Amino acid sequence: MxxxxxxxxxxxxxxxxxxxxxxxxxxxxxxxxxxxxxxxxxxxxxxxxxxxxxxxxKGFIETEGEFEIVKETDSVALIDGKNLFGQYVAHEAMSLAIKKAKESGIGAVGAFNSNHFGVTGYYSDLAIRNDMIGIVICNTDPGVAPLGGKKAILGTNPIAIGIPSETYIAVDMATSVSARGKLLEAKRKGEEIPPNTAIDKDGKPTTNPEAALEGTILPFGGVKGYALSFMIEIMCGPLVNAAFGTKVTGTAGDYKEDCNKGDLFIAINPEQFVSIDKFKEEVEEFVKEVRESGNTFVPGDLEVKRIAENEKNGLxxxxxxxxxxxxxxxxxxxxxxxxxxx
CATH class of the missing domain: 1.10.1530.10 (Malate/L-lactate/L-sulpholactate dehydrogenase, four-helix barrel)
Incomplete structure (x- = not known):
């Protein structure tokens, strides 16, 4: 259906x-x-x-009330989400970052006491629509072991970057081989996960999503994914007054405690460096060079294709x-x- x-x-x-x-x-x-x-x-x-x-x-997501800006300067703000829906808090946080970037060139807004907000790229897209570069990162419940370790300490810690251009240019990815949500979806559907995605609680490779959720997901790209996830954990934990490492709860859906992860939304105004027209023109020149190099793609191409197919065929x-x-x-x-x- x-x-x-x-x-x-x-x-x-x-x-x-x-x-x-x-x-x-x-x-x-x-x-x-x-x-x-x-x-x-x-x-x-x-x-x-x-x-x-x-x-x-279960009383962990509030349907009423408003978030609070607890600290603010011309280019930076810190938001207490008051346990509201993550999508709403994240939308307002990025909107504030964009407003600050328009006025001062860059805006960085951190958020804590929020909830799972869906895909990270939705919020970097908000920046694109305002001719801004958007960068969004967050941490999540521990689900990834440090490289060489066996205990899950890091989150899947996604990162999204969007570039304003005539071409849709965006990347939205977990710093683990798979987002936890894909494992939850595979479990719901009774499907296996791809090999080399996760290990079970005994440290053995598994394609069983339930065993993977009880074990740990692997960082993508080995040391590179681990290092990036490590840095995101710090910038979305201690930096924004949120939990970090094994203290993070509430993003995996079990709702035993309040969601205490952190988010960071950054908007950069290209106009503070070069004119937006020149910026877009040179980005398109680069896109053309990449496309002409062979059978390749630009980050964001796959999403554009999927959107067209889903709009036509339904979800x-x-x-x-x-x-x-x-x-x-x-x-x-x-x-x-x-x-x-x-």
Whole structure:
């Protein structure tokens, strides 16, 4: 079964409104959820949505209130998310970073006491739309062992970078071989994960997602992925008043404690270096050079292709996800089937 782009937006929005989320917040959360699915990151879209409902039901995600700016200068701010939806807090944090970058050339906004916010690239895209370079990083529950270690200490710690250009140029990736959400999705679907993705609790390679979740995911690229994840852990932990290492909780969906990870949103205004027109022109010149070099691609090409396909064909919903969504919708007196097509 499938759901169209607009129907998914409407469904998520209706669920959120019925559980008491403000309309302004619901619109942002629905847009971020849809963005994940359109780009093909289904592990962070509608498939992750039931996690948020559990968080609300257990009292770890707040549906009312506002975040607080606890420290601020012309170019820097620190936000206490007050346990609100991560998508809303992240959207407002990047919006503030963009505002500061327009005025001072660069904006850096940290956030703590927030929640899982979907795909990191949604927020770097906000910067792109404002002719800014966007950089977004965050830490997560421990799921990755330090290189050579056996105990999960690091998060999957994603990074996203977006470049304003005529061509969509963006990278959004975990610093581990796989995002944890992909393992959770594979577990839900009863599928195996690719080899060389994770090791089980005994340190043995596994393709079983459940065993991988009990063990550790491998850092991508060996020492390079480990080193990058290590640095992100510091910049999204101690730097922004958030937890780090084995102290991080709340992003994996178990909701035994409040989510205490940290986020960092950076916007850079190219106009403070060169004119935006010159910047874009030279970026396009570089893109052309890369494309003409052979059978290659530009970061962001795959997402553009997926978006076009999903807008045309609709977004798939597997049986397990359908059953979970059906239970949520039935409890809220929402007719899920009216949103779906075969």
């Amino acid at each position: 499938k759901i169209s782009v607009e129907k998914e937006r409407e469904l998520v929005n209706e669920i959120l409104i019925k559980i008491g989320v403000k309309e302004e917040h619901a619109k942002i959360i629905a847009d971020a959820t849809l963005d994940s699915d359109l780009k093909g990151f289904t592990s962070h879209g509608l498939g992750r949505f039931p996690q948020y409902i559990r968080g609300i039901n 798939p919903i597997d049986e397990k996800l359908y059953e979970t969504l059906k239970e949520i919708c039935d409890n809220l007196e929402i007719d899920l089937d009216s949103y779906l097509t075969d």
